[in-house]
Amino acid sequence: MRKETWPGVIERYRAFLPVDAAMPIVSLGEGGTPLRHAPRLSSRVGADVYLKLEGSNPTGSFKDRGMTMAVSQAVAQGSRTIICASTGNTSASAAAYAAAAGIDAVVLIPSGHIALGKLAQALVYGARVIQIDGNFDEGLHLVRTLAESYPLTIVNSINPYRLQGQKTGAFEVIDELGFAPDAQFIPVGNAGNISAYWLGYREYYEAGFAQQLPKMYGVQAAGAAPIVTGAVVPQPETVATAIRIGNPASWSLALAARDESGGAITAVSDEEILQAYILLAREEAVFCEPASAASVAGLLKTPVSPGSSIVCVLTGNGLKDPDTAVSQVQVPKVVGTSMKEVAEAIGL
Numbered sequence: 257m258r259k260e261t262w263p264g265v266i267e268r269y270r271a272f273l274p275v276d277a278a279m280p281i282v283s284l285g286e287g288g289t290p291l292r293h294a295p296r297l298s299s300r301v302g303a304d305v306y307l308k309l310e311g312s313n314p315t316g317s318f319k320d321r322g323m324t325m326a327v328s329q330a331v332a333q334g335s336r337t338i339i340c341a342s343t344g345n346t347s348a349s350a351a352a353y354a355a356a357a358g359i360d361a362v363v364l365i366p367s368g369h370i371a372l373g374k375l376a377q378a379l380v381y382g383a384r385v386i387q388i389d390g391n392f393d394e395g396l397h398l399v400r401t402l403a404e405s406y407p408l409t410i411v412n413s414i415n416p417y418r419l420q421g422q423k424t425g426a427f428e429v430i431d432e433l434g435f436a437p438d439a440q441f442i443p444v445g446n447a448g449n450i451s452a453y454w455l456g457y458r459e460y461y462e463a464g465f466a467q468q469l470p471k472m473y474g475v476q477a478a479g480a481a482p483i484v485t486g487a488v489v490p491q492p493e494t495v496a497t498a499i500r501i502g503n504p505a506s507w508s509l510a511l512a513a514r515d516e517s518g519g520a521i522t523a524v525s526d527e528e529i530l531q532a533y534i535l536l537a538r539e540e541a542v543f544c545e546p547a548s549a550a551s552v553a554g555l556l557k558t559p560v561s562p563g564s565s566i567v568c569v570l571t572g573n574g575l576k577d578p579d580t581a582v583s584q585v586q587v588p589k590v591v592g593t594s595m596k597e598v599a600e601a602i603g604l
C-alpha cells in the first residue's frame with residue numbers, strides 16, 4: 257500500500273493557492289522545511305531567533321516552492337518548454353521540475369558568476385544551459401524578449417505563480433510557531449521572496465491564523481543594493497551571487513512590504529556576509545549560502561526589541577557554493593603517514 261508522505265506545498269496549502277481541482281501537480285515534496293531555534297544567535301542579539309532552513313528543499317533552495325506552482329501551471333496550459341534567467345538557484349529548480357514534468361528547461365546564466373553546485377545541478381537535471389556574456393538583469397531582459405517570439409513559459413519570479421508558491425514559507429512559519437514573529441530578516445535580490453512572504457503573512461493574518469504581522473527586514477549586499485540607494489546598479493558585485501542583482505523585478509512590491517510592515521531594507525558588506533556565514537556554521541551548525549547569511553548579517557546590525565521573536569530565512573544550502581566555502585577556511589596541509597607526524601599536525 258502506498259503510504260501518505262509530505263505532499264509538497266500545493267497539496268498542503270491548496271486552499272490558499274490559485275489551483276483548480278483538475279490541475280496536474282508537479283511536486284518534488286518541497287516545503288515543510290525546518291524552523292530551528294538558534295540558541296547562540298539568540299543570546300547574541302537578546303531575542304528569540306529562529307532559522308528557516310530553506311536549503312532543505314529538494315534542490316537546496318526556496319526556489320522550489322515557487323517552481324512547483326509555476327511548472328504545474330505551465331503544464332496545465334500545455335507548455336512544452338520553460339525558460340528562465342538565473343543567478344543559479346532558479347535554474348537548478350527549473351531544471352529539476354522540468355525533469356519531473358517531462359518537459360524542457362532553458363536557462364540563461366551569467367558567465368563566470370554562478371556557483372559551481374548550481375551549474376552542476378542544472379546540467380545534471382538535463383536543462384539546456386546557455387551562458388551569456390552579461391549579468392542577471394540582461395539575462396532576464398533576454399528571457400522576456402524571447403518569450404514574446406517563441407512558445408516559452410517564463411518561470412522567473414515575474415511569473416505570478418512563483419510568488420504564490422513562495423508565500424507558503426510564511427504559512428509554515430506561523431504553523432510552526434503558532435504565531436507570527438515580531439520581525440523577519442530575509443535576503444533581497446530580485447525581491448520576489450520578501451514580497452511573497454509578506455503576501456503569505458497578510459493572507460494568514462486575514463484568515464485569522466495570526467494576531468499580528470511581522471516587521472519585514474530585507475537585506476541586500478552593499479555592492480548590489482539598488483533598493484537601499486534608490487538607483488539601479490548597472491554592474492552589481494558581491495560574493496553572494498544569488499543576490500547579485502542591480503534592477504530587481506519586484507522592487508515596488510518590496511517597498512510595499514517594507515513600508516506596510518514598518519520594517520526596513522538595509523545593506524551589508526561582503527565582509528559582514530562572510531562573517532555571518534562562518535558564524536552560522538560554527539555557532540549554529542548551519543551551512544548556508546553566502547546570500548542566505550545576508551539575513552543574519554542584517555540582523556546583527558539592526559537593533560531589535562529585547563525578547564522579541566525573530567525569523568531569519570536562510571534561503572539556500574551551503575553546498576551550492578563550494579568555491580566560496582573553501583576560500584573562507586584554511587586548506588589543510590599534507591603531512592606524512594607516521595603517527596608522530598599526524599599527532600603533531602593535530603596538535604597533540
Ligand SMILES: *Cc1c(COP(=O)(O)O)cnc(C)c1O
Pocket residue numbers: 317318319345346413443444445446447448449450498499545547548571572573
Ligand atoms: C533567489 C535567491 C535569493 C534572492 O531572492 P529574491 O526573491 O530574488 O529576492 C536569496 N538567496 C538565495 C539562496 C536565492 O537563491
